[in-house]
Amino acid sequence: MEVLSDIAVCPRPPEGTALTIGAYDGVHLGHRAVIATLKDRARERGLKTAVVTFDRHPASVVRPDSAPLLLTDLDQKLELLADCGVDYTLVVHFDEVRSKEPADEFVNEVLAGCLNARLVAVGEDFHFGHRRSGDVNLLRAMGSDLGFEVVGHDLIGLDGQASATPVSSTRIRAALRDGDLDGAAAMLGRHHEVRGVVGRGDGRARELGYRTANVGVPEAICLPRDGIYAGWYLGADGMRRPAAISLGRRPTFYEDAEASVLEAHLIDFDGDLYGQSARVQFVQWLRDEVKFDSVDALVEQMGRDVDQARTLLAAL
Template sequence: MNVYRSIGDLPAPLDRSVVAIGNFDGVHRGHQMIIQRVRERARELQAVSLAVTFDPHPVAVLHPEYAPKLITPMAQRLALLAETGLDAALVLPFTHEFSRLSADDFARGILRDALHAAEVHEGDNFRFGHGATAGLAELKELGQQLGFAVVAHGALRIRGIDLSSSQIRRIIADGRLALARALLGRPFSVRSTPAHGRGIGSKLTVPTINLAPYADLLPPNGVYVTRMKIGTGAAARVFNAVTNAGVRPTFGEESFAVESYLLNFEAVDLSEQTPLELCFLARIREERRFPSPEALKAQILRDVAWAQHYFRRAGLI
């Protein structure tokens, strides 16, 4: 998938395109449904299939106090969009100046003049233009004037839930990982690098690894069944794990960490730049303070047994 970071990065001339516009946080099954239709129509029209997204999230610019923690930060979002088979993604820098662009200017300057849109596919709650004052009705009217069709898609409904990124964020924040998996179409995961120190050298030689500080969405503090992917491509290694996300209150000084104990551990090459992906599969329990390190150790053994049972049932052992 070609990634363009501004209108100026687009190739000239760009073939006509079939476009979907949105934040695509999570690239959930609703997004996937729209993107699949975009790809189908692009093939039929011999056009480029293209997603337009924004960086940073518009709320982070316009109302930073309400900015959501993201399911998928931009690098992960683009990787997931690439997996859908799209031809290209355009990442528009979202600024205060950009937010003042009228709906008419957006449709003319971006959809018609820059992207040569033949069709635009959107969810039926789509809003755009200065102050988000325009919606699908206005987009369809502009399309009639400017020469592109607009296709509306109703929200995909799964397990009685109308899919949206904001709904999935709440579900993950509540620790309902099985439901999040059903809505995302994959386990919720975070991508990061190792924290400084603790077994980091030319090799990881202990079965415990911490994520570097992570600013985006995590499930609530607690203990989880997880899988840790270390590295990328053919050299990547995947370990079953038990992960504690929290402040480790038993040891006095409380500081937040995401710490994973690798169950099928073997020494592996690692640096502070090695890519990590931690998939959250199931919640075992809440985090709590234990009366002694020995009591904590006994609980960890029970947590590991719970996780091993999960992995056996899932065919992952």
């Protein structure tokens, strides 16, 4: 997949493209259904395939106080789109100027001008442009003049069929907030993953007897609800290791911690991870985070958590 980031130097494939547009946060099963339709239609017509997405969620510019947390950062989104097998992904810089662009200008500049669109596939509820003035009807009207067909895709449920309760990024975020990892994974088609850099913690590893990688996840990324989890840790060496994961505010030691901390204990591993990039995948919820009466009681429970995580992950 070729990643394009400058509209002014787009390749404008002479054979034309079949493309889709959207935030594509999470690249979930609904997104993949649209891309599958796109690829089928492109194959029939000998077109290249393209996804038009944005370098940030448009809501972070249009309504920053209520913008959703992200299921994927830009790098992960591009990796997932590449896995879908599209030829191009155009990453449009989204800022205040772009947010005020009329929908028809976006179509002329990006779809027809940059990518030479011959087919556009979007969800039937798709909106774009200033004040969400663009929709499927506008695309169809402009497509008749500019030479592209528009396919309005039904919203897809978990069974891959049209559904009144479709898979969506909003539903996935809600499942994660509820600690419903199975529900989130079913809609994503994979375990929810977050990424960050390993930093230094508060130095309690020796006291507790369990070393952890403290992964600094950007504030804009969606985390599951606080709790203890079994999951996978993917480090800079490319290895996937089982982990017992603590996500929370460490109430045994702190009364009023402002933010949740992600700590991953890599099971049966001892090594220096500071400063390295890490990916953490949440597989199964084990228990709520609780305040213990003593450090000894916490350590005993941590031992049980690690054993449970080891057993669960070994069976996968």
